Structure formats: C-alpha cells, structure tokens
Amino acid sequence: MGMSDLCDFQEWLRRQGLRPTPVRLAVLETLAEASRALRAQEILTVIRARRRVNKVTVYRILEDFTRRGIIRRLNLEGRACHYELACEHRPPHPHFQCRTCREIQCLEPAPLNIVWAELRGPLGNRADHIEVRVAGLCHKCREID
Amino acid sequence: MGMSDLCDFQEWLRRQGLRPTPVRLAVLETLAEASRALRAQEILTVIRARRRVNKVTVYRILEDFTRRGIIRRLNLEGRACHYELACEHRPPHPHFQCRTCREIQCLEPAPLNIVWAELRGPLGNRADHIEVRVAGLCHKCREID
DNA sequence: ATTATACTTGCAACTCAGTTGATTTTCGAG
DNA sequence: CTCGAAAATCAACTGAGTTGCAAGTATAAT
Numbered sequence: 107m108g109m110s111d112l113c114d115f116q117e118w119l120r121r122q123g124l125r126p127t128p129v130r131l132a133v134l135e136t137l138a139e140a141s142r143a144l145r146a147q148e149i150l151t152v153i154r155a156r157r158r159v160n161k162v163t164v165y166r167i168l169e170d171f172t173r174r175g176i177i178r179r180l181n182l183e184g185r186a187c188h189y190e191l192a193c194e195h196r197p198p199h200p201h202f203q204c205r206t207c208r209e210i211q212c213l214e215p216a217p218l219n220i221v222w223a224e225l226r227g228p229l230g231n232r233a234d235h236i237e238v239r240v241a242g243l244c245h246k247c248r249e250i251d
Numbered sequence: 252m253g254m255s256d257l258c259d260f261q262e263w264l265r266r267q268g269l270r271p272t273p274v275r276l277a278v279l280e281t282l283a284e285a286s287r288a289l290r291a292q293e294i295l296t297v298i299r300a301r302r303r304v305n306k307v308t309v310y311r312i313l314e315d316f317t318r319r320g321i322i323r324r325l326n327l328e329g330r331a332c333h334y335e336l337a338c339e340h341r342p343p344h345p346h347f348q349c350r351t352c353r354e355i356q357c358l359e360p361a362p363l364n365i366v367w368a369e370l371r372g373p374l375g376n377r378a379d380h381i382e383v384r385v386a387g388l389c390h391k392c393r394e395i396d
Numbered sequence: 397a398t399t400a401t402a403c404t405t406g407c408a409a410c411t412c413a414g415t416t417g418a419t420t421t422t423c424g425a426g
Numbered sequence: 427c428t429c430g431a432a433a434a435t436c437a438a439c440t441g442a443g444t445t446g447c448a449a450g451t452a453t454a455a456t
Contacts, residue, residue: 125452125453127403127405127452129404129405130404147442159405159406160405161442161443162405162407162444162445163404163405165442165443165444166405166444181326181327181328181384182326185414185441185443186441186442187442187443200366200370202377202378205379213370217366217369220365220366220369221345221362221365221366224361224362224365225345225358232347232388232390232393233347233386233387234350234386234387234388235385235386235387236384237382237384237385238381238382239326239381239383240378240380240381240382241378241379241380241382242377242379242380245377248377270432270433272422272423272433272434274433274434291413291414292412292413304434305436306414307414307416307434307435307436308433308435310414310415311433311434314415330412330414330442330443331413332414
C-alpha cells in the first residue's frame with residue numbers, strides 16, 4: 107500500500123547508521139507494501155521474486171531492525187513470528203487472528219492507549235511495550251463453518 | 252501453589268470424558284503448583300523428577316487440554332509457548348515479561364475486561380479470546396542495568 | 397590509486413521446539 | 427479372561443530460526 111512514498115527508507119537507514127543496502131531496502135519495501143504483518147518466510151519469498159538472497163541475511167536484518175525499533179515483531183499463534191513496519195504512520199495496534207485460517211488483521215490503535223493507561227500505573231512504569239492479540243473466527247471462516 | 256485442593260482434577264478430567272491417567276494428572280498438578288506459566292520442557296522436567304514419561308505424551312496432552320480449554324497456551328516472546336491452568340480460580344489475565352531475563356509474571360485480570368469491552372464491539376463479536384503481553388524490565392534486571 | 401578496515405552477505409551445519417506415523421501398552425467393558 | 431478403544435512410546439522428521447566462519451563489498455586512511 108505505497109507507504110514507501112511517505113517514508114524515505116534510504117534516509118531512515120542512514121540516520122540509524124546503517125548502509126542502505128539492497129536487501130535492507132527490499133525488506134522495508136516488502137513490509138511497506140504488505141497489507142498485513144508478514145512472516146520471515148513470506149518476506150523472503152517476496153524478495154526472491156526479484157533477487158537472489160540468503161535466508162540468514164533476512165533473519166539477521168529482521169532481528170537488527172526489531173532491536174532498533176524500525177519494525178515490530180509480533181508473537182501471534184503459530185510458530186513463526188510476524189513483522190510489521192513501525193514508522194510514525196503505523197503506530198502499535200492490536201491484531202486479530204482467525205483461529206481457523208490463521209489470517210491476521212490489524213485493528214484500530216486506539217484501544218491500546220486504554221490498556222497502556224490501565225497497566226503502566228500498576229507496573230510502576232516498568233512496561234515499555236504492549237501487545238494485544240485477539241483470536242476468533244473471521245467472516246470467511248464463519249460462513250464455511 | 253496448592254490449587255490442587257481447590258480443583259479436583261480427577262473429577263475434572265472425567266467430566267471431559269478423559270481418563271484420569273497419571274501423566275494427565277501430573278501435567279495438571281505441575282501447572283497448579285507453579286507460580287507462573289510454564290514451558291512444555293519445564294513441565295516435562297518436573298514430571299520426570301517423579302516418573303518416566305515421553306515428551307510426545309506431554310505435548311499431546313498439552314495440545315488436547317488447550318483445545319478443551321482446560322489450560323491456556325500463551326504466545327510470549329521466545330520460541331516456546333507457555334501454559335497455565337484455566338480453572339475458574341484462574342481467569343484470563345495479562346502477562347508481564349522481562350526483556351532481559353524473560354521471566355513471566357501474571358498481572359491482575361481486571362484490565363482484560365476493559366480491553367474486551369473496547370474490542371468486542373468493533374469486531375462484531377467475532378472475538379472469543381484476548382491475550383495481552385506487556386514487555387519491559389523487571390525489578391531485578393533494572394537494578395543490574 | 398592502493399591498501400586497510402569494517403560492514404554485509406552467503407554457505408553449511410546446527411539447535412530448539414515441537415509433530416508424525418507406526419507400534420506397543422494399558423485400561424475398562426463384556 | 428479377552429477384546430477393543432484409549433493412552434503412551436519410539437524413532438524419525440519438520441519448520442523456524444541460529445551460529446560460526448569464509449567471502450565479498452564499501453568506506454576510510456595512506
């Protein structure tokens with residue numbers, strides 16, 4: 107969804123002290139164009155449609171970007187993590203995941219602020235990140251079932 | 252912590268149409284006596300201190316109990332899932348996980364109801380489960396750092 | 397321009413956390 | 427006691443990442 111025009115990844119990486127290499131840019135562009143959070147394997151597939159790249163490279167980039175807060179790593183159901191861009195146009199938000207088809211859908215960010223307010227206090231500001239995962243049946247799967 | 256006296260697992264299993272076998276009871280007792288959610292590997296270790304048991308048996312029991320709602324499977328950080336008892340004395344609640352030592356801590360269940368209220372509406376009741384994971388630095392790790 | 401240095405990528409092998417399928421064991425009914 | 431279903435076991439396998447090290451590439455220093 108053409109977020110690439112809103113975020114200048116080239117500049118973004120340089121400000122982090124990272125060289126804007128083809129693979130790093132490809133990872134960011136892939137996530138920017140996705141309509142939902144992606145697994146490492148999915149990112150790899152998208153990039154490989156255009157260039158030859160080793161999975162270790164992508165895993166290392168994802169790890170590095172996550173530590174730097176450039177992207178967010180989501181611990182949803184299933185063994186693989188999902189990744190999404192974390193620029194100012196994409197604030198943290200809850201995710202909905204279908205029990206059956208396992209598809210992910212991003213929800214409005216607003217409710218997260220309420221959870222923050224509820225939890226930061228009791229935790230004495232120890233918290234620096236909140237993840238909310240909602241599970242259920244998506245429209246498609248409900249019809250089938 | 253001695254929840255075993257409050258929940259009659261023997262009876263609980265029978266009502267589910269499951270035989271109260273030693274391994275099944277051991278899994279439930281292990282979770283009941285734990286002060287936090289445990290990984291499959293940890294459960295296995297606890298049980299093995301008392302009896303010989305195959306890991307596949309425990310994995311299959313955990314999977315089955317999760318589907319039946321007897322226990323909850325938590326998708327926290329790290330590759331392994333965590334499990335906790337889901338009897339009426341232990342309602343769903345948010346979890347805090349330390350970024351450094353990765354230890355888990357259960358939080359008060361109250362804030363979850365607020366998230367429920369916020370999300371059930373927009374989702375048109377498609378949601379049947381909410382998981383809230385809070386990350387940050389625990390007391391111990393903050394002192395060290 | 398040339399060398400030195402650090403950063404990036406690639407490859408092979410490995411680990412960890414489960415999962416599968418086939419086979420035995422055990423329990424409870426008849 | 428014996429038969430059939432339920433439960434447990436074993437070996438082998440899979441998926442998702444991880445590690446260590448070698449090779450390539452870019453930037454900096456000479």
